[in-house]
Amino acid sequence: MRNVPPIELPEKYYLDNFEALLRFVQEKSGNLMSRREKNFARKFLALPEDARCLFVRLTNRKGGFFRISKLTYAEINDLLETTDLLCQQKFFSRLSPKHSAEFTEVLSILPRAELLTLLPKEELPKGYRSLKKPDLIACAVAHLNARKIINVLRQLEDIVRVGYEDQVAMLRFLYFGDIHSDMSQFVVRDLGIIKHELFNEDKLQAAYKTRQEVEDTFRMLRIYQEFRVLRDEAVASADEIYQWFQNRSLTREEFCSLALPTFDRLLLKIGKMLEQQSHPKFALSMYQQTDKPPARERRVRLLHKLGCKEEALQLCQTIMSEPQNAEEKFFAEDFYNRIAKKKRRKQATDVLHDSPSITLPIEAQPCVELGVLEYYQNQGHEGCFVENYLWRGFFGLLFWDIIFDEDCEAIHHPFQARPTDFYTPDFLKKRKPKLIQRLSVLEKPSRFKKIIHHHYETKLGMSNPMVGWHESLLPLVEQCYQQLEAQQIGAVLMEMAKDLKENGRGFPDLFVWNKNEYQFIEVKSPNDQLSAQQLYWLKFFQKQKVAAQVLRVKWKGESMNN
Secondary structure, three states, rough: OOOOOOOOOOHHHHHHHHHHHHHHHHHOOOOOOHHHHHHHHHHOOOOOHHHHHHHHHOOOOOOOOOHHHHHOOOOOOOHHHHHHHHHOOOOOEEHHHHHHHHHHHHOOOOOOOHHHHOOOHHHOOOOOHHOOHHHHHHHHHOOHHHHHHHHHHHHHOOOEEEEEEHHHHHHHHHHHHHOOOOOOOHHHHOOOEOOOOOOHHHHHHOOOOOOHHHHHHHHHHHHHHHHHHHHOOOOOOHHHHHHHHHHOOOOOOHHOOHHHHHHHHHHHHHHHHHHHHOHHHHHHHHHHOOOOOOOHHHHHHHHHHHOOOHHHHHHHHHHHHOOHHHHHHHHHHHHHHHHHOOOOHHHHHHHOOOOOOEEHHHHHHHHHHHHHHHHHHHHOEEEEEOOOHHHHHHHHHHHOOOOOOOOOOOOOOOOOOOOOOOOOOHHHHHHHHHHHHHHHHHHHHHHHHHHHHHHHHHHHOOOOOOOOHHHHHHHHHHHHHHHHHHHHHHHHHHHHHHHOOOOOOOOOOOOEEEEOEEEEEEOOOOOOOOOOOHHHHHHHHHHOOOOOOEEEEEEEOOOOOO
């Protein structure tokens, strides 16, 4: 194998990347930038190069406070002089008592050993020296005068607080469209670790149309981030988080539509916590504020649990008339039948019970799907464990250019792994004519082969939410194309396009074939259940006359109860 030399980034790659981000935001979202953000951009670009380098270096690092004596950047000529300039220009501020509100973060930049030397032992409780660093800092914050400690610390060394934090955060948000992505995405791309689709940047448009959309979405993401800190780091109880939510008095009406998916996610997470910690009424109040799945299902269950049977059945009927996904559909039908008609067994259980079975040696138990595959191979079939991989890959290879069509106004920056409308109804709404037109190539084998080979060869390794790159993908897609009729394939792909999040999963485990027939097989060992999405696809395949079945497995020497 030929040795590929490692990629070397330019010395000031981080500055190039930040300025590329800034230019992009100014060009695409300049009308959405606030006066403060525009002032920051103007002042930043007016700085000498070394000053811009140091500012970007520190904004790319975690935390807001830095010890100048601990910084080493060979490409910056005079670190102390550059620091002075940034302080004069208000990009940095030197540590002072005004930073007392950030006392915890100030102390966090010091190693534990230095903290023990710095902190006055006479003002701390017994046993503080044995505390771990986070607990030691919490103890210091609780018992010490922040201004006094900061005054001592600033006499010992030069510590700066990086400024313009809000402006830089907003510029990143305007570029990436979220608050989690950072400048490392440029590096990952430039090192070739992740390959993204190459977009025509002239066609890319801002993700937001108004400043109100920007502020609403940014604020909601920050609130959700605050919730996660409370849940995961502060380990707050459901009661405490519910009170936190109530104190904020958040309502759907105060947010634009682009912020509502995050608001819905927050409601579902809090509702789940409240259910798990036995607060059904509070949980119901959360779920009643959203219809995002599984909110309506949870409402039905909680209403029934709280004795509101008729209201629960009425909601079941509402869901059955217009289910949002397979889980809602089969849950509502099964729950209604169980409560109103006293039918105990679920539809998925009926299908599983009526399915054929085979007996395998107990040695196949660790990977039952491969045991079934070997069973079919011994009968002269070829096959592969495919699950969602085959159909998602088929969709991605056939529709690649349509998925990433810049004209659909759903690509907003060069690092997007998927369009912003990918998991929304707008995906199909905007692309339906092109998708239908592309399906016509299924009737033309040579044209079909040319398209999927072109996408496979030119996009190999690129990030696509539907494609898992493996040498088996192209042969499997071609085999599927040979076995199924064009109409059947088109029906499956268009059904996926209706809801790529839900309908991009739940496909049968195995694809087997011989010269006379093929079969998609959902494998179930004795203790397995059939999910709603698996049942959905089995019924859809049956309707389209695609050969598919559930196959139960029992083990030699064991009886099967169902």
